[in-house]
Amino acid sequence: MAKIILYNNDTNRMETYYRGEQEAMPYVTNRTLTVREFRGSSNSQTLWTEKRAMQSWNSQRYIFGRPIPVGFAFKRPWEGGHGSQSHD
Helix, strand or coil: CEEEEEEECCCCEEEEEEECCCCECCCCHHHCCEHHHHHCCCCCCEEEEEHHHHHHHHHHHHHHCCCCCCCCCCCCHHHCCCCCCCCC
8 A cells, every 4th residue: 555645736735545557647637647656766755756757647548548657757866777877
């Protein structure tokens, strides 16, 4: 079970969700991004994002028309994954 901390820019408030690995991320339509996919290979039990990022995911996924591989975009710098690339 992951703890998801999400900033809702519409209400200017932080929201907290608890979701299983196979459940959809908050504000994602049609289960196009599960918690497991969002987490990637990170070991963290606390994930964070914002509502606008999830809404952007929805629109890009719709335009792309098929699953989008997430990879390790959400890893913390100390968890590796980008080699010698910048983590900023």
